[in-house]
Amino acid sequence: MxxxxxxxxxxxxxxxxxxxxxxxxxxxxxxxxxxxxxxxxxxxQENHSAVTNNFSVSQNYPNPFNPLTRINYELSITNYVSIKVYDNLGNEVQTLVNEKQNAGSHSIDFNASLLPSGVYFYKLITENFSETKKMILVK
Known part of the structure; x- marks a missing residue:
């Protein structure tokens, strides 16, 4: 396609x-x-510009999870970072990060104890990069 x-x-x-x-x-x-x-x-959709090599977001671990999981990501430069979680209908269910962060390794824990089992997506957005990954909550 x-x-x-x-x-x-x-x-x-x-x-x-x-x-x-x-x-x-x-x-x-x-x-x-x-x-x-x-x-x-x-x-x-993955951003295919040269800048994408300077940022990365890892698959959450553990996955599937119940109810806690961790998301690790790398920033090559200080940047505004947003990480949001969406349900399988595309509705935002939680904002995990929404701030300027320094370059380096970062991690954020996601507690889904109040959410039902299902497929969720987390999306990391910076000024020059965005990536979405899928995670599965099994209760």
């Missing part, structure tokens, strides 16, 4: 009801449909 100038191989399709579904592919592409595949909107 040609998507926004990037060739993308689609890997997995998941529907949570008859209308709402997600497609995951290479290059961290996640597409969402709310009309049974008639149209898709971009939920996440």
């Amino acid at each position: 040609q998507y926004s100038g990037v060739n993308t191989n689609l890997k997995k399709i998941t529907f949570i009801d008859s209308q709402t579904g997600w497609i995951c592919g290479d290059s961290s592409v996640i597409l969402k449909t709310t009309n049974a595949g008639g149209d898709y909107i971009t939920f996440a």
Whole structure:
């Protein structure tokens, strides 16, 4: 599939009801449909600029988790950082980080004790980078 100038191989399709579904592919592409595949909107896509090599976000650990997990990330320069958690419908459920942070290694713990089991996504955003990863809460 040609998507926004990037060739993308689609890997997995998941529907949570008859209308709402997600497609995951290479290059961290996640597409969402709310009309049974008639149209898709971009939920996440890896930024392919040279700046992306200066930042990284790791897969949360443990994953699956109950109810605590940790997200590690690296900043090469001081930058404004936002990390938000979304449910499988794309609704924001919690903001974990929303501040300027110094360069270096960072980590944040996510406590999902008040949330139901399910698939969640966390998205790290800086001024020049964003990345989204999937995590699974199993109670």
